[in-house]
Amino acid sequence: MTATPGRNSIGDITPKLAELTDDVLYADVWERPQLSKRDRSLATVAALVALYRADELDLHLGLALDNGVTAEELIETITHLAFYTGWPCAVTAAKQLRAILDGRDS
Structure with missing residues (x-):
């Protein structure tokens, strides 16, 4: 699995939360062009x-x-x-x- 901020921080204890952090929050929300x-x-x-x-x-x-x-x-x-x-x-x-x-x- 790729090292990402969420997975590095909490992936060992809450893999789904880490996945959502990386894939939704950082890869989607933070990349929206409106801000x-x-x-x-x-x-x-x-x-x-x-x-x-x-x-x-x-x-x-x-x-x-x-x-x-x-x-x-x-x-x-x-x-x-x-x-x-x-x-x-x-x-x-x-x-x-x-x-x-x-x-x-x-």
Whole structure:
């Protein structure tokens, strides 16, 4: 079986969920032309911050950077969201972004 994000992450414990993640979410939804991958990344990061989904946020902060969202845009998004989602959500996201940016600088 081909190594894919879903299969690498959860394929050993939930093969069907991994398959749906790879084949529906990433191969279909993320490829729809109505939104760019950059815009999808920004929307996904905002949703994950708002829902306090720190486990998934690391992956999507990195993906957002790969998809053309700048560090400055992510910082501003997190700051903006603090007023709508709560300080703990934003502070957690800011710390995760710092770690990701530090890892990319080294």
